[in-house]
Each structure stands twice: as structure tokens, then as C-alpha cells.
Amino acid sequence: MNATGIIVEYNPFHNGHLHHIKQSRNLTDADIVIAVMSGHFLQRGEPSFADKWLRTEMALQNGADIVVELPYAFATAPAVDFAKGGVALLAALKCRALAFGSEQGQIEPFLATYDAIEGDNATFQKNVQHAVKSGLSYPKALNSAYSQMTTKNNGSFADLTQPNNILGYHYVEQIFKQKSAMQAVTIPRIASGYHDHILAGTTIQSATGIREAVFDGSLQDVEAFMPASNFSLLQQATLMNWDVLYPTLRYMLLRLSPSEIAAHAEVTEGIEYLLQKAARTSDTFTQFMTRIKSKRYTWTRLQRMLTHIYTGFTKAQLIEASMPHYIRLLGMTENGQRYISAHKKEFTLPLVSRVAAFDDPMLSQDCKATDLYYLAQQRAPGEDFRRPPIRI
Structure with a gap:
């Protein structure tokens, strides 16, 4: 069975994510789509809009076959480590391709960017450090060093001022650095940008815009922007910020x-x-x-x-969290269960479906994050130990 991987947050799952899953499956001729999804705290340092099990169910009802959790140490990390954790898990699950959305829309500029940076990485890193010392934030320092590099080279490079392009570059980088056999493919982001507010005239909106609309108005204001099943699920949720x-x-x-x-x-x-x-x-x-x-x-x-x-x-x-230690299964469809049964012996990390049966400090931090997320909702601790993987 041919598996394609995606790295996601689904904060919350909307029509753009549905498009991404469908295109990922079609472009790679995938039998299985595996989503590595952040848990209760996210890459931009925010609590997730809805809990990880509800977001898992959203994904499984709309095209994902397997959802596994990106450990806290990587889910809340800067882009390079976020990508490192996601790529490592998809490789361990034997995915043949990684499909990501980008503003760029074509994979060749990402490959050219990787070749250019790696071709003179010492100079690139030196320019980054110089920019940081001059007072720039690290993201702006990266862009400054990157601009210096691209002006000295001919070719078509990825625009690393765009948020999805930045993540996409690091996915490509990690595939090479981890010596993975996965193929990277990209799907053009359509209709709205990562940080956009709600835009008139389209049913595909950014997750940022959807969250803003809900907290500034009501859940009904965003019903048109997500699959009907997901809107029903969100009506049952305690929404967080x-x-x-x-x-x-x-x-x-x-x-x-x-x-x-x-x-x-x-x-x-x-x-x-x-x-x-x-x-x-x-x-x-x-x-x-x-x-x-x-x-x-x-x-x-x-x-x-x-x-x-x-x-x-x-x-x-943080120092100890160099690579993921396990694959934490959050949910699967019948098709996903067949893939796991057929390929489990080939996985290069242990598959964890019962938290109580696996003792690991990284997993303990994931469980702690869940307990503290629910603390604000006055819910009892230990949910990770009570919840089995969702089956659809």
C-alpha cells in the first residue's frame, strides 16, 4: 500500500485542509494518507483551538486514514525542529511521499534553495549570525542571509518570506538530512494566506481568520468554511486560546x-x-x-x-529531545488499520496505542501538556490514559 504523509495542526480543520488531503492523495496516487498532527500546543506557541481527539476525528472523517501525534517537543518548536520531528515520524511509518501546501506551488524552487544553501552553508550561517548580532530577530536574520545568497546566484528560489514556504523548505531540508527515501511534493495554497483575516467571496479561509471570527463573533460565522461534519464537532467543543x-x-x-x-x-x-x-x-x-x-x-x-x-x-x-522516540497513534480508519497491520513490522519506531504500556519521558511531557490544557477547562487529568485511538 502506497502511503503519503502530511504534517498538520488542523487548528481547526477547514475546507483548505480538505483540498490539501484530496490533492495529496491524487498527486501521489496514495492508497493511504497519514497525518502527523500537533497535540494540545502548537508551533506558534498557542493552545490548540480544540482538543487533539476532536481534531483527529475531523481529519479521519475528511480523508486522513491515520493520525499520529507530533510530540510536544517538536510541535512547539521553531520551523526546523517542527519539520525534523514530522519528517522522522513519516519516514518511520514508511511513507513514500510527503505532501505540503505552499505559496510557491512548485517543488523545484525548494530543491534549488536547498542546493544553494547547502552549497555554501558556512557563509550562509555566518551571515545569519551577523544579522542576529546587529539586532534582527532570528527569522529576519534568516531572510537577510537568504536574500544575500539569492542575489548572488542565478535560478528560481523559494520565497522564504512566506510562512508555508518556510515550513516547506525545512521539510525538504529534513528529507535530505535524514537521508529519507520520501519524495517531497507541494500543493499551491489557494484563496487565502496563512495570516489572512476572513475574505469575502470564498469558502476557503485561513485557520487564523476562522479563529478570529469565532472569538470576535460566534461559531455560526464560520460554518461555510469547513466540512459540515467538522462544524457539528466544533459545536460540542470547549474552544481555547x-x-x-x-x-x-x-x-x-x-x-x-x-x-x-x-x-x-x-x-x-x-x-x-x-x-x-x-x-x-x-x-x-x-x-x-x-x-x-x-x-x-x-x-x-x-x-x-x-x-x-x-x-x-x-x-x-529540550536538549534531550533530539528525535522522536515513538509513534503515538491517535486514530485510524478501517483502511488505516489495514495499513498498520500490513506494515507494522517495518516501522522503525515503536507504535504506541496505549500510553500506560510505554514509558518514555517525551511521552510523559505529551501527557502533562494534555493535563495542563484541560486544567483551564476544569477537567480531570489522565485523559491520555483513558482515551484509546479513535476508529472510524
């Missing part, structure tokens, strides 16, 4: 000492003192973020930092 988690985060920041805050992943350069100062004077998450935002720290980097403080994820744990 940082406003819900902020009271607990604020308590943590005021309770911990500066040195305890500084032990968490991505907390650097003495910012722990600013975090505590802002927590004392900010009654809302927006106020808090406004007081800590600067040219040095992007909104996303700050949110990832706060996510790690909220979940207790430390620098030591």
Missing part, C-alpha cells in the same frame, strides 16, 4: 522565582524579570504581550516561551 490559560500562566509567573523561570526552554537573556514585572501589572493576555513585545522577541517566540513555562518544559528536556 491564551485568554483562557492566562490566569494560570500569571499565577505561575508570580509563584516561580526568576531562576526557576529561566530554566524553561527558550527563556533567555534575563527576560524572566520582564515576564514577572508584566505579570504583576497585566490583567489580560493582550496587555501582558504588549508589555513584553520588542524588536528582539517576535510574538511567536514569546508565545513558545510562555507555553514552555505553562507546561513546565525545561532547557534540559
Whole structure:
């Protein structure tokens, strides 16, 4: 059976994601589509809009055959490590292709970009570090170094100012660096951009726009932008954002000492003192973020930092999380179950369907993240131990 992999968040699953799954299956002639999906905290340092089991069910009802969880350490990481974890899991599951959406829409510029950067990586990294020292944020430093490289080379390169292109480049990079046999293919992103607000005249909207519309209005305002089954599922959900988690985060920041805050992943350069100062004077998450935002720290980097403080994820744990240790199964269709039965012995990582049967620090952090996500909903801990994989 020919399996194609996708790396997703589904925050929430919408019509654009449905298009992505259909095109991925068609372009690669796939019998199986396997989704590696983030759990309860996401790459931009946010709690997921809806819980991971509801998002798993959304995916399985709309074209995915298997959904596995991207461990917390990678799901909340910058693009290069987010990609590293996703590619490693798809390779372990024996996918023949990885299909990703991009603003670029063609794979050749990504391959040319990889060849150009790797061809003179020492100079590229030197230019990145020089830009960081000049005061640019790391993403802007990367773009500065990349612009210098592309102006000196002829050819068609990927536009790495676009969010999906950035992730796409790192998927391609990781396929090569991990020496995977997977083929990378890309599907043009259509109708709306990653950060776009709701746009008139189309039923394909960005997840960002959908979340904004729900929190500024109501769930009914976004019904046209997602499959009917998914809208029904969301009506049953408790929807989450940082406003819900902020009271607990604020308590943590005021309770911990500066040195305890500084032990968490991505907390650097003495910012722990600013975090505590802002927590004392900010009654809302927006106020808090406004007081800590600067040219040095992007909104996303700050949110990832706060996510790690909220979940207790430390620098030591981050160092240890070099590659995924397991495949955590969240759900499957009958077709997906047949693929697992036929290929399980070929998987290069252990398949975990029962959390209680697998002891691993990385998995423990995933379970901890779930418990703390549900804390804000006043739900009991231990959901990862009670929930079997979803079967559709």
C-alpha cells in the first residue's frame, strides 16, 4: 500500500485542509494518507483551538486514514525542529511521499534553495549570525542571509518570506538530512494566506481568520468554511486560546522565582524579570504581550516561551529531545488499520496505542501538556490514559 504523509495542526480543520488531503492523495496516487498532527500546543506557541481527539476525528472523517501525534517537543518548536520531528515520524511509518501546501506551488524552487544553501552553508550561517548580532530577530536574520545568497546566484528560489514556504523548505531540508527515501511534493495554497483575516467571496479561509471570527463573533460565522461534519464537532467543543490559560500562566509567573523561570526552554537573556514585572501589572493576555513585545522577541517566540513555562518544559528536556522516540497513534480508519497491520513490522519506531504500556519521558511531557490544557477547562487529568485511538 502506497502511503503519503502530511504534517498538520488542523487548528481547526477547514475546507483548505480538505483540498490539501484530496490533492495529496491524487498527486501521489496514495492508497493511504497519514497525518502527523500537533497535540494540545502548537508551533506558534498557542493552545490548540480544540482538543487533539476532536481534531483527529475531523481529519479521519475528511480523508486522513491515520493520525499520529507530533510530540510536544517538536510541535512547539521553531520551523526546523517542527519539520525534523514530522519528517522522522513519516519516514518511520514508511511513507513514500510527503505532501505540503505552499505559496510557491512548485517543488523545484525548494530543491534549488536547498542546493544553494547547502552549497555554501558556512557563509550562509555566518551571515545569519551577523544579522542576529546587529539586532534582527532570528527569522529576519534568516531572510537577510537568504536574500544575500539569492542575489548572488542565478535560478528560481523559494520565497522564504512566506510562512508555508518556510515550513516547506525545512521539510525538504529534513528529507535530505535524514537521508529519507520520501519524495517531497507541494500543493499551491489557494484563496487565502496563512495570516489572512476572513475574505469575502470564498469558502476557503485561513485557520487564523476562522479563529478570529469565532472569538470576535460566534461559531455560526464560520460554518461555510469547513466540512459540515467538522462544524457539528466544533459545536460540542470547549474552544481555547491564551485568554483562557492566562490566569494560570500569571499565577505561575508570580509563584516561580526568576531562576526557576529561566530554566524553561527558550527563556533567555534575563527576560524572566520582564515576564514577572508584566505579570504583576497585566490583567489580560493582550496587555501582558504588549508589555513584553520588542524588536528582539517576535510574538511567536514569546508565545513558545510562555507555553514552555505553562507546561513546565525545561532547557534540559529540550536538549534531550533530539528525535522522536515513538509513534503515538491517535486514530485510524478501517483502511488505516489495514495499513498498520500490513506494515507494522517495518516501522522503525515503536507504535504506541496505549500510553500506560510505554514509558518514555517525551511521552510523559505529551501527557502533562494534555493535563495542563484541560486544567483551564476544569477537567480531570489522565485523559491520555483513558482515551484509546479513535476508529472510524
